[in-house]
Amino acid sequence: MATLYPLASLAQIENTPSKQDGIPDDLEEDLRAYGCKLIHQAGILLKQKQVAVAAAQVLFQRFWFVTSMKQFGVGDIGMGALYLASKLEECPIRMRDLINVYDLLLQRASHALVGKSVDMFQYHPMSYFGNTFYDMKDALVVAEMQILKRLGFNVHVVLPYGTLINYLRVLELTNREDVCTKAWGYLNDAHQTPVYALYQVPTIVCAAILLATRQLQIPLPSEPPACWWELFDADWEDVWSVGGSIMRLYRKRTEEEKNRVVGLVNKKDVRSWLEENAPQAGSDSTSAMSVT
Amino acid sequence: MSAVETVPGTSTPSRKRSKWDEDEGEDEQLTYVPQPKKRAKPKSIRPAPSASENVDSSRSASPSGSQSTGSTSRQKPTHSVYVPPRTHHPPIQASRSVYSYERLNQIEEGSYGVVYRARDKQTGDIVALKKLKLEEEKNGFPITALREIYALMSCRHENVVGIREVVVGDTLTQVFVVMDFIEHDLKTLLGTMPAPFLQSEIKTLMLQLLSAVRHCHQNWILHRDLKTSNLLMNNRGTIKVADFGLARRYGDPIGVGGLTQLVVTLWYRPPEILLGATTYSTAVDLWSIGCIFAELLLKEPLFQAQGELEMLSMIFKLLGPPTKNSWPDYSSLPLGKTISLPSPQPHQFRTKFPYLTSAGLDLLMSLLTYDPEMRITAEEALEHPYFTESPVPKHPDLFGSFPSAAAGEKRRKPFNSPTAPRGANLNFLNDSNLSP
Numbered sequence: 107m108a109t110l111y112p113l114a115s116l117a118q119i120e121n122t123p124s125k126q127d128g129i130p131d132d133l134e135e136d137l138r139a140y141g142c143k144l145i146h147q148a149g150i151l152l153k154q155k156q157v158a159v160a161a162a163q164v165l166f167q168r169f170w171f172v173t174s175m176k177q178f179g180v181g182d183i184g185m186g187a188l189y190l191a192s193k194l195e196e197c198p199i200r201m202r203d204l205i206n207v208y209d210l211l212l213q214r215a216s217h218a219l220v221g222k223s224v225d226m227f228q229y230h231p232m233s234y235f236g237n238t239f240y241d242m243k244d245a246l247v248v249a250e251m252q253i254l255k256r257l258g259f260n261v262h263v264v265l266p267y268g269t270l271i272n273y274l275r276v277l278e279l280t281n282r283e284d285v286c287t288k289a290w291g292y293l294n295d296a297h298q299t300p301v302y303a304l305y306q307v308p309t310i311v312c313a314a315i316l317l318a319t320r321q322l323q324i325p326l327p328s329e330p331p332a333c334w335w336e337l338f339d340a341d342w343e344d345v346w347s348v349g350g351s352i353m354r355l356y357r358k359r360t361e362e363e364k365n366r367v368v369g370l371v372n373k374k375d376v377r378s379w380l381e382e383n384a385p386q387a388g389s390d391s392t393s394a395m396s397v398t
Numbered sequence: 399m400s401a402v403e404t405v406p407g408t409s410t411p412s413r414k415r416s417k418w419d420e421d422e423g424e425d426e427q428l429t430y431v432p433q434p435k436k437r438a439k440p441k442s443i444r445p446a447p448s449a450s451e452n453v454d455s456s457r458s459a460s461p462s463g464s465q466s467t468g469s470t471s472r473q474k475p476t477h478s479v480y481v482p483p484r485t486h487h488p489p490i491q492a493s494r495s496v497y498s499y500e501r502l503n504q505i506e507e508g509s510y511g512v513v514y515r516a517r518d519k520q521t522g523d524i525v526a527l528k529k530l531k532l533e534e535e536k537n538g539f540p541i542t543a544l545r546e547i548y549a550l551m552s553c554r555h556e557n558v559v560g561i562r563e564v565v566v567g568d569t570l571t572q573v574f575v576v577m578d579f580i581e582h583d584l585k586t587l588l589g590t591m592p593a594p595f596l597q598s599e600i601k602t603l604m605l606q607l608l609s610a611v612r613h614c615h616q617n618w619i620l621h622r623d624l625k626t627s628n629l630l631m632n633n634r635g636t637i638k639v640a641d642f643g644l645a646r647r648y649g650d651p652i653g654v655g656g657l658t659q660l661v662v663t664l665w666y667r668p669p670e671i672l673l674g675a676t677t678y679s680t681a682v683d684l685w686s687i688g689c690i691f692a693e694l695l696l697k698e699p700l701f702q703a704q705g706e707l708e709m710l711s712m713i714f715k716l717l718g719p720p721t722k723n724s725w726p727d728y729s730s731l732p733l734g735k736t737i738s739l740p741s742p743q744p745h746q747f748r749t750k751f752p753y754l755t756s757a758g759l760d761l762l763m764s765l766l767t768y769d770p771e772m773r774i775t776a777e778e779a780l781e782h783p784y785f786t787e788s789p790v791p792k793h794p795d796l797f798g799s800f801p802s803a804a805a806g807e808k809r810r811k812p813f814n815s816p817t818a819p820r821g822a823n824l825n826f827l828n829d830s831n832l833s834p
C-alpha cells in the first residue's frame with residue numbers, strides 16, 4: 107500500500123500559522139488563492155503539464171498549514187512548489203524560465219495595481235547577471251527545500267480527474283458532456299482553495315458533481331437511504347463544505363480586496379501590513395481561536 | 399490582471415488537454431450560491447467519524463436550505479475499503495531533526511550514500527539512516543533524491559525496506575532517509591555464509607523478490623538497480639528490496655522524453671540497455687532478477703565483466719548470440735549494427751547450471767531472455783511451476799540466522815561489484831538541454 111497523502115489535522119485547520127501571526131482569515135484565503143492563480147498562470151506561460159501545476163497547487167496549500175505567510179511569501183513558495191512538482195511529475199522546468207515567468211507575472215500585476223491599462227504594460231526583462239535574478243534564484247532554492255522539509259518530504263499528491271470519470275460513469279452521466287465539463291472545471295477551480303489539503307479526493311469529486319448537477323438542474327437520488335454521494339463514501343457535511351469553499355471563489359471582490367493581495371506577495375509586505383493592521387484586524391478572530 | 403477573479407467551470411477537459419487557456423471567457427455566472435454554515439470553514443471535519451451520528455435530514459432540500467442537524471438519526475454507512483476514513487491520513491508534518499537519533503555505527507562506507515545504524519532516542523528502535531548526496535546544487539533538490547524518497551513512500555510492501563521518515567540536519571544539504579534496520583545485505587551474506595542457500599531457500603527468496611518487484615511495477619515504479627547488495631535480509635528469512643536511488647516513475651500519460659541510459663550496475667544490466675535502447679520498461683528489472691537468481695545458485699555474480707563489451711560477449715556466450723527469432727528488434731537498436739555478433743551457437747545454460755531442475759532452468763531462461771517484449775514479467779514469474787515443484791519453498795522462519803555485518807558483529811569484504819553509474823545520472827538535468 108502506498109503512503110496515504112497527508113491532510114491537515116483539525117488543529118492545523120482551526121489555527122493556521124498565519125492566523126497565529128494575526129493574519130485575518132479572509133486575507134489568508136485570498137492570498138492562498140492568489141498564490142495558486144500565479145502558479146496556474148506560470149504553468150500556462152511555461153506550457154507545463156496540467157498534472158504538475160495541479161500538484162504544485164496542492165503542495166502550496168499544504169504548506170500554509172505548517173507555515174505562516176509572515177515567514178514566506180506566496181510568490182516565492184508558489185514558484186518553489188511549481189519547480190518541485192515539475193520534478194515529481196517527471197517534467198522538470200528550467201530554473202531560469204520559471205524565474206522569468208514569475209518576474210513577468212509580478213511586474214504585470216503591480217502595473218495593473220497602479221491603475222494603468224494592460225495595453226500599456228511593457229515587460230522589462232531582468233539581467234541574468236543582475237541581483238534580481240540571483241535573489242530570485244536563491245529564493246527559489248530555499249522555497250523548494252522549505253516545502254520539502256516542512257511537508258516532511260511527504261509530497262505525494264493524488265489528483266481527482268480519474269475519480270471524476272469513474273463516478274460519472276457510475277452515475278450514468280458520461281453522456282452529459284455539460285456535466286463532465288462543469289464538474290471538471292470545478293475540480294480545477296478547487297485547486298485555488300485549500301480543499302485538497304483538507305479532504306479526500308472522493309469528497310471533493312462529489313462536491314464538484316453536486317455543484318455541476320445542481321447548476322444544470324439534473325436530479326440525482328438524494329433521499330435517504332439512497333443518497334448518491336454515499337455510493338462514494340462521502341459525508342454530506344463534508345461535500346457541502348467543499349462546495350461552499352469552491353463557491354466562495356466566485357464571490358464579488360471589491361477593487362480594494364483585489365489589490366490588497368497583489369501588494370502582499372512578499373513576506374516583507376505582509377510584515378509591514380501586519381504592523382499597520384494587525385491589532386484591530388486580527389484581534390477578534392485570534393482571541394476567539396485561542397480559546398480552543 | 400485582477401487578483402482573484404474566477405469564473406466557475408470554465409476549464410473544460412478538452413481545452414485543458416490541448417493547451418493552457420489563460421483567458422477565461424464569457425461563461426455565465428452561477429445563479430445558485432449555497433450558504434454553507436455561515437462561512438464554510440472546514441469545521442465539519444470530524445477527527446473521528448463515529449459509526450452512528452446524526453445526519454441532516456434536509457439534505458435533499460434546496461441547497462440554500464438549512465444545514466443544521468436534523469432530527470432523524472440513522473446509521474451512517476461504514477467506510478468501504480476503497481476510501482479509508484479521513485483520520486487514517488497522516489497530518490501535515492514537518493521533518494524532524496536528525497538529532498532525534500543517536501548514531502551508532504557506519505554500515506557502509508565508500509559507495510555513494512553513507513548509511514548509519516542509529517537508535518531512535520524516543521522509542522529506542524534501531525534504524526538505518528541513509529544520508530542523501532546533495533552536493534549537486536545547480537538545479538535545486540536533486541530529482542534523483544526525490545525519486546528515491548517518492549519510490550520508497552509509494553511502494554510500501556512486506557518485501558520492500560520500510561521508510562519511516564525523512565529527517566534533516568543543520569544545513570539544507572543534510573537530508574537523511576530513515577529506514578527499518580535490516581541485519582544483512584544479500585551480497586555480504588553470500589560472501590560470508592559457509593554453505594550456499596538450499597533450493598527451498600532460494601525459492602522463498604525469489605518469491606519475495608518477485609512479489610516486491612511486482613508491487614513496484616504495479617505502482618508505476620521501476621527500480622533500475624536491482625542487485626544483491628541492494629537486497630537486504632533480516633534474521634527471519636525475509637528479503638527487503640532497498641536502494642531506490644535510481645528508481646523512477648514510468649508510463650506517465652504524456653511522454654517524458656527519453657529515459658536516461660546510464661542505469662543499472664553493469665553486471666545486472668540488460669542487453670537492451672547495453673545496446674543503447676532509449677525506451678525501456680519493467681523488463682529491465684526482470685533481467686536483473688535473472689542475474690540475482692543465478693547468483694543465488696552460484697554463490698557468486700553471474701556476469702563479472704570489466705566493461706560493456708565484455709559484458710555483451712559474456713551474455714552472447716551464455717545465451718547464444720541473438721537471432722531474428724530470439725530478438726526481432728535487435729538490429730534497430732542504436733548499437734545493433736555496430737557490434738559484430740559471434741557465429742551462431744547454442745546457449746550454455748545447462749552446462750553452467752548442471753544441478754538445476756528443468757523447471758528452474760526454464761524460469762532462469764525466461765528471465766534472461768534477450769527480447770524485453772518476450773521476457774517474463776514479475777506477475778508471470780510468480781506463477782512459474784518452479785515454485786510449486788519439490789522441494790517447496792522453505793518457510794522464512796526456518797532460515798538460520800547469521801551474524802550481522804551491518805550491526806558490526808562481523809565485517810568482511812568478500813568481493814567488490816561495480817556500482818551503477820550514479821554520478822552521471824545525477825547530471826541528468828545537465829545532460830539534457832535543461833540546465834539554466
Ligand SMILES: Nc1ncnc2c1ncn2[C@@H]1O[C@H](COP(=O)(O)OP(=O)(O)O)[C@@H](O)[C@H]1O
Binds near residue numbers: 509583
Ligand atoms: N535499511 C537498511 N538496513 C541495514 N543496512 C542498510 C539499509 N539500507 C542500506 N543498508 C546498507 O547500506 C548499503 C548501501 O545502501 P544503499 O541504499 O544501497 O546505498 P547506495 O546508494 O550507496 O548503494 C547497503 O548495501 C546495505 O549494506
Ligand SMILES: [Mg+2]
Binds near residue numbers: 627628641
Ligand atoms: Mg546500493
